[in-house]
Each structure stands twice: as C-alpha cells, then as structure tokens.
Amino acid sequence: xxxxxxxxxxxxxxxxxxxxxxxxxxxxxxxxxxxxxxxxxxxxxxxxxxxxxxxxxxxxxxxxxxxxxxxxxxxxxxxxxxxxxxxxxxxxxxxxxxxxxxxxxxxxxxxxxxxxxxxxxxxxxxxxxxxxxxxxxxxxxxxxxxxxxxxxxxxxxxxxxxxxxxxxxxxxxxxxxxxxxxxxxxxxxxxxxxxxxxxxxxxxxxxxxxxx
Numbered sequence: 001x002x003x004x005x006x007x008x009x010x011x012x013x014x015x016x017x018x019x020x021x022x023x024x025x026x027x028x029x030x031x032x033x034x035x036x037x038x039x040x041x042x043x044x045x046x047x048x049x050x051x052x053x054x055x056x057x058x059x060x061x062x063x064x065x066x067x068x069x070x071x072x073x074x075x076x077x078x079x080x081x082x083x084x085x086x087x088x089x090x091x092x093x094x095x096x097x098x099x100x101x102x103x104x105x106x107x108x109x110x111x112x113x114x115x116x117x118x119x120x121x122x123x124x125x126x127x128x129x130x131x132x133x134x135x136x137x138x139x140x141x142x143x144x145x146x147x148x149x150x151x152x153x154x155x156x157x158x159x160x161x162x163x164x165x166x167x168x169x170x171x172x173x174x175x176x177x178x179x180x181x182x183x184x185x186x187x188x189x190x191x192x193x194x195x196x197x198x199x200x201x202x203x204x205x206x207x208x209x210x211x212x
Contacts, residue, residue: 001210003075004068005155007180008049008207009061010079015054018047018207019082042125042211045080045181049205059192062205071188075210077129077180086114086176093176095138100175103139103167110173112157127179128157128212134178135159140171156212183207 020043027035053059069076082089086097101110112127112135132154137144144150149165152158159175167173186206193203 001075001212002073003155003182003210003212005077007077007079008065008183009058010081012049012052012058012062013047013079014081015052016047016049016207017051018045019080020045042123044211045183045209046186047078047080047183047207049207050203053203053205056194059203063190063192066185066190069185072185075182075184078183078207078209080181084180085178093134093136093178095136095143095176096141096174097176098174099172101167101173103169103171103173105166105169108162108166109158109160112159112175112177112179114179126157127177128155129180129182130154130157131178131180136176138172138174139167141174182210182212184210 022043023039025037025039029035049062053062065076085091086093098112098114100113101107112130114125114127116123116125130152135146135152137146137150137159139149144161144165146152148162150159150161153160157179161167184207186208187204190205191203
C-alpha cells in the first residue's frame with residue numbers, strides 16, 4: 001500500500017471534525033430484547049478536514065497536499081488532536097504510560113500499543129505511526145536508550161531490543177510516545193467554490209483511517 005511518511009498540516013487538522021467509528025449489528029427481537037454483534041474488532045476513525053480551512057491559503061495548502069497524494073491513492077499521517085499521546089493530551093508522555101509486553105528472555109520485538117479502558121472490556125489499539133523523537137521505553141521501570149538498547153521503526157511502531165538487552169523473563173516492557181493516525185483522502189475530487197468560501201461555506205474534505 002502506498003504511504004507517505006508526512007503529516008497533513010496540523011494547523012488545519014486541529015479544527016477538523018471526526019473521531020472513532022464502530023460497526024455493530026443490532027437485531028430487535030419480537031419480545032423487545034436485543035441481540036448485538038460487533039462486526040469490527042477495532043474502531044476506525046474518520047474526519048472532515050474542511051472545518052479547519054479558514055483562509056484561501058489553507059485551501060491552497062490542502063490542494064497541494066491532495067495533489068501530491070494523488071487523491072485516495074496514497075496514505076499519510078494525521079494528527080488527531082483529541083488523541084495523540086500515550087497519556088491524556090494535556091500531559092507529557094512518560095516511559096511507563098503503556099505496557100506493551102512482558103519479557104520472556106527471548107522475544108526481542110514488541111509492538112507499540114495503547115489501552116483504552118481498564119475494568120470491563122479494555123481495548124488495545126495498535127500504534128503504527130509513532131512520532132520520531134518522542135518515544136520513551138522502559139524495562140522493569142528502567143529507562144532504555146534508543147541507541148544502545150533498542151531500535152524503533154517509526155513507520156510500523158515496532159521496537160526491537162538489541163542483542164544483550166532483550167527483556168528478561170517477567171520484566172514489564174512499557175512505553176510512552178506521541179503518535180499519528182494513518183489515513184487517506186476519502187475522495188478523488190475536491191469540490192471547492194471560492195464564492196461559497198467567501199460567504200462562510202465549509203468545503204467537505206473527508207479523511208479516512210487506513211488499516212495497516
């Protein structure tokens with residue numbers, strides 16, 4: 001799948017509208033009771049970037065970004081300003097924010113993840129697009145060096161411990177980070193009216209999360 005490791009303009013995405021979506025089949029029985037079945041194991045996010053377009057220059061930036069991605073053809077990074085850290089958005093990530101695995105003395109590669117919920121039915125989200133330079137890792141509470149202890153692939157969210165530094169058995173592997181959402185344009189056409197824009201019209205610019 002084509003993907004460019006570049007982020008949609010954050011000043012525009014900050015005022016966008018959207019969030020996670022799930023697919024649930026609900027069947028109401030003759031008795032009034034319901035049967036519910038989740039069609040998706042994981043949620044999928046969608047956004048409308050049009051709400052963030054405030055000027056003609058913003059429109060120009062979106063057009064340039066759209067053309068370089070060739071419309072729906074190529075994926076890119078998106079900053080979800082409501083959910084872009086391993087911790088709440090107002091806090092600073094720490095190396096113990098998220099438990100991403102437990103050492104067994106042999107496994108060297110771990111995937112960055114983020115847990116939602118704690119008590120009833122927590123959901124674990126795979127983090128494929130961490131932001132370079134923001135990832136912090138700890139093993140058993142001890143901070144690890146990104147050059148001496150492990151290597152991170154920012155395009156997949158996988159971190160691999162180097163020889164001699166593989167987490168020992170039962171050691172908690174934790175991480176903190178900033179991350180982006182992998183997305184694409186959900187249209188091959190930008191329908192823009194400068195006359196409408198001058199009167200406060202909001203262009204529709206659909207953005208859809210892609211599964212990697």
